[in-house]
Amino acid sequence: MKNFIGLQFFLLFLLPITMLGQTPKKDLAKLTYDELKKSFWDNERTPKKQLEYANAYLVKAKEENMPIEKARGCFLLSLVLVSENDKALRYLDSAIVYTKDLNDTKYPAYAYSGKGYVYKRQFKYKEAINNFLIAENIAKNNNLDLYYDTKFSIATLRSEELGEVNEALYLYKQCFNYYKNKKIRTPEYSYSYQQVIFALADAYKALNQTDSATYYNKLGYWESNFTKDYEINALFTLNEGANLVLKKSYKTALDSIKKALPKMIFYKNNGNILASYFYLGKVYDGLNQKDKAVRNFIKVDSLYNVNKRITPEFVSGYPYLISYFKKNGDKENQLKYITKYMFIDSILQTNYKELTKKLQKEYDTPNLIIERESLIESLNNDKIKTYWGLAILFIITILATALALYQYQLKKKYRSRFEKIINKSDELIENQDVNSEVKRIKTNITKIEDIGIGEELIKLILAKLNRFEKENGYLESNITVQMLSTTFETNSKYVSRIVNVHKGKTFVQYINDLRIEHAIIKLKENNKLRKYTIQALALEFGFNNAESFSTAFYKKTRIKPTYFIKKLDVV
Structure with a gap:
């Protein structure tokens, strides 16, 4: 439940824009920079129109040879083309070149922060961190708002992608202490402040410190309600619902999640629509309504099939589905979700993410492989799968086995090295005979x-x-x-x-x-x-x-x- 965070540096670009009226589409070359920016953001849900305004902005800046405006034009184009990673990075690099010697309060720091976000989307976390740190270092001297905004970006990456929640929590608290002394109910600071509150609540929830999570969820709900930020307001409701699941207050949790889900659908917040169905599954499981729990976990899988994005927080629905279909003797669905679960696990490991210890204990890779082979044999005997289907499953099993053996050998080496260090009283083993x-x-x-x-x-x-x-x-x-x-x-x-x-x-x-x-x-x-x-x-x-x-x-x-x-x- 953190998909609404991570784009804050985009919003920082929006904040300085004056409140202009809607500009009708005429000759874009005659519009001012502020009018082009305003039109760009007014068409936030229409990428084609945004692309027109961003291109017009850059053309105008090049004609007038204004380095800072050329950088902003490139930045706008990178936002539109953010899904086309290489193009977005090229525009951001151009923005850096245009402004590297200007000592501007926003550029090139914005561009470096933008690169960090693009690399994060690509799971290139080292490159993402490096660019966020450059942006943070630049902003530290002349733009404290951007400095703490970038610090926040680093914290969310560490918490969400690398699982370093305690380290991220320390950074979130720094950001919170900075923003709470600002005019937190003005457009300039309300969104950033509420983001930080949400991040604190989500971090405490991840650490199972449910009372602290509730405190920040209530604070965020109150602040977002006051500023009429309805999407974030619904997110605080959803996050508290998830927190109540941890407290095993299932009926109250059900009420909160059902209130938040329609708003997530209205705002097309796909990541948190998935989160809503996941926690509905957890609620119904807690209420011993297994069939309803299964239906919601299947919806989680359906959303993953469409969006191809899922975090370790929401993967535990797959072991639940596997166990459910196993008990019901549905081998085909059991095999389907084992295959999907193992595939997602491999993707998460490749992207330097880790499943929780609970998941590793419940469904570690070797046990899944054994169960998978048994199911394949059974389905083959029943002539359910075709030859090519079995061949593909066999190849996947071999690959999974090789991966499991590699991980086992690696763990074994680490254990051996650790024991050598512990057993040596005065000096370390240097791996020399x-x-x-x-x-x-x-x-x-x-x-x-x-x-x-x-x-x-x-x-x-x-x-x-x-x-x-x-x-x-x-x-x-x-x-x-x-x-x-x-x-x-x-x-x-x-x-x-x-x-x-x-x-x-x-x-x-x-x-x-x-x-x-x-x-x-x-x-x-x-x-x-x-x-x-x-x-x-x-x-x-x-x-x-x-x-x-x-x-x-x-x-x-x-x-x-x-x-x-x-x-x-x-x-």
Whole structure:
């Protein structure tokens, strides 16, 4: 229930437009920029007309050679062509080129934010985040509204697509604290403010903190009712209905969802029409009306067939359908929904999404494959499926089996690496055998003879390095070989060479390995640290950001820090 969010940067473009009257379609070249923009947005549900106005806007800007207006024209065209990803990206890149040196309060930040949204639609989350961060960085200095709007876009991506709800919640709260001090019932801020309220309610619902979700649903309902934003108002009603399902208040939930569904249909909000049917299914299941629950979960599947978009939140209807048809001996429908469920699971995994732990426990891939093969055999014996149908199903099964085996082997490797780390008390396993280690030591002895440093100086620097390690000097962020050499009162080349020879690694690798070894010990000893975010842990252990910490951790241990922490909590 979050499909109404994510387009807010489009709306920011709309806000500065003055309240002009409807412009009749005449000679578009004679219209002003504001009139063209107004006409563009007045035809929001008519893309062909929007395309005419956007093209006219860009033509006018090029004729008058106005860089900022050329950028806006390109941006408008990207909105119309948002479903044609490559074209939209080309126009947004042009907008960036036109305005990169203008220091405008909106461009090129809008264009970078627009690119983030396009990449998000393509499931290219890394590229999306990168462009949102560029937009956020630009806006931070000259447009705080856009800065927090972009921060919100980053939060929704992390929450909806990557499942990082706690991290997103932290960002949502920052946005909420910013907007609540604005004129929240004016057109300029009401929509953004209500979006943030909805995001908070939805995040708390996802975390099963139902009382907090109810608080923000009620606040959002009140605010959207005051500003007469009826679609968002209905979304708060629907979201509270879903929240009441978690509270098992099924009758009250049913009333809320039935009130919201007609409005979702009226506004053609396909994502939340699907959400409405999903939670109706959950309600009827809670009321023990299984047939009605099945009818609603089938409607969810029908909407997926049309729109080809679904999030992990709404996938649990498929195991319900599989179980229902299995109990009723309907093998054909049982097989149909197993096939669909496995296909959606593979798509979600490809797009870096994950099914919930509950779904994984109820219908993990190996069990589905076994059940699928049994059904195929049964249907074949009954001559229900044709030869080609069985061949296709067989190929899908083979592919699914290969995927399951690959995931199993990967998990097995991770478990093995984790156990090696846990069982090693003073140092980490470096994935080197004894022979290779002996060879390295012999090589180091040979190198010592060639480095051209006196033996006494080597001993002195090694002693200082030993003290540096014992005093945890490596936890200081931004430590460099030059800084350490100054502290040691010696030449940086000497320190670098001695680290290379005696430690068998570069200076950067030496520092990072010390930090990771320290991090592993502390995470094992202190369970409070395990509750930190990856960003907070990075700073705690001397790294400047989460990415550099995660990279160094994986390079040292061959597992990700999130996996290591998760496994520590269950050891």
